[in-house]
Amino acid sequence: MDxxxxxxxxxxxxxxxxxxxxxxxxSTRLIDQESWVQTTPPLLRAPRELVNDxxxxxxxxxxxxxxxxxxxxxxxxxxxSFSARVGYGDGWQYRNAILAHLRGIVPxxxxxxxxVRTVVLMLCRxxxxxxxxxxxxxxxxxxxxxxxxxxxCGAYVTLTDAGWxxxxxxxxGRHPHAGSWAEEAVPPVRSISALPAHATIQPLRVLEAAPxxxxxxxx
Numbered sequence: 001m002d003x004x005x006x007x008x009x010x011x012x013x014x015x016x017x018x019x020x021x022x023x024x025x026x027s028t029r030l031i032d033q034e035s036w037v038q039t040t041p042p043l044l045r046a047p048r049e050l051v052n053d054x055x056x057x058x059x060x061x062x063x064x065x066x067x068x069x070x071x072x073x074x075x076x077x078x079x080x081s082f083s084a085r086v087g088y089g090d091g092w093q094y095r096n097a098i099l100a101h102l103r104g105i106v107p108x109x110x111x112x113x114x115x116v117r118t119v120v121l122m123l124c125r126x127x128x129x130x131x132x133x134x135x136x137x138x139x140x141x142x143x144x145x146x147x148x149x150x151x152x153c154g155a156y157v158t159l160t161d162a163g164w165x166x167x168x169x170x171x172x173g174r175h176p177h178a179g180s181w182a183e184e185a186v187p188p189v190r191s192i193s194a195l196p197a198h199a200t201i202q203p204l205r206v207l208e209a210a211p212x213x214x215x216x217x218x219x
Contacts, residue, residue, distance in 0.1 A: 029091030029092055029140045030091055032136055033135075033167060036168050037168040041153055041155055042152060044074070051122065051173075051176065055122075057079060060159065060181060063084050064082070065121060065122070066081045066121070067098065067101055069117055089133070089134055090137065091138070091140040092141075094137055098119075099149060108151075115146075118154040120154040123156075123157070124159040126161065127160060129160045130165075135158065139156050155169065162174070163176075163177045
């Protein structure tokens with residue numbers, strides 16, 4: 001006979017676990033251009049000069065990512081270039097690549113109350129100069145890596161066959177472009193005998209002396 005005083009069941013309710021699903025070839029870690037603009041990345045004071053400097057030093061070919069670290073006055077103090085094919089569209093792998101190179105060229109600023117230096121990224125690639133999902137993955141990676149290193153997330157620039165374009169800023173130009181690396185001839189090295197008498201040979205700066213396929217440069 002049931003007395004009406006049943007013991008509460010010791011069985012716990014089933015736990016529901018949610019799993020993120022990623023479609024093949026798609027990245028769930030990306031930022032669309034509208035969201036990128038809303039975050040208001042710092043405007044470049046002289047975008048043409050910066051793009052020219054990054055291109056002159058690294059001479060990126062399609063499939064190359066170039067980092068530049070800027071001081072508050074806009075002066076570039078460090079830079080690095082590396083293959084953009086790592087991760088094949090995965091923002092997480094892009095983030096790891098950016099962070100690894102930042103750690104190799106500048107110390108972190110995590111102890112500062114607010115970021116002082118800014119990181120910019122220029123991606124040399126084929127295709128349309130407009131935003132793509134791959135660009136969105138790089139934007140996510142740039143923002144996340146900047147924060148993890150205590151730096152401010154700066155502009156994102158694409159370098160395509162049509163020229164260069166600061167995404168979300170509507171500033172760009174036709175030169176340099178994705179094929180400029182092959183158009184610029186490397187000047188011949190002057191021999192010692194060609195120098196004037198009593199000339200002082202100045203030490204080469206790392207950025208200036210970087211070879212065509214350099215992967216990192218700091219000055």
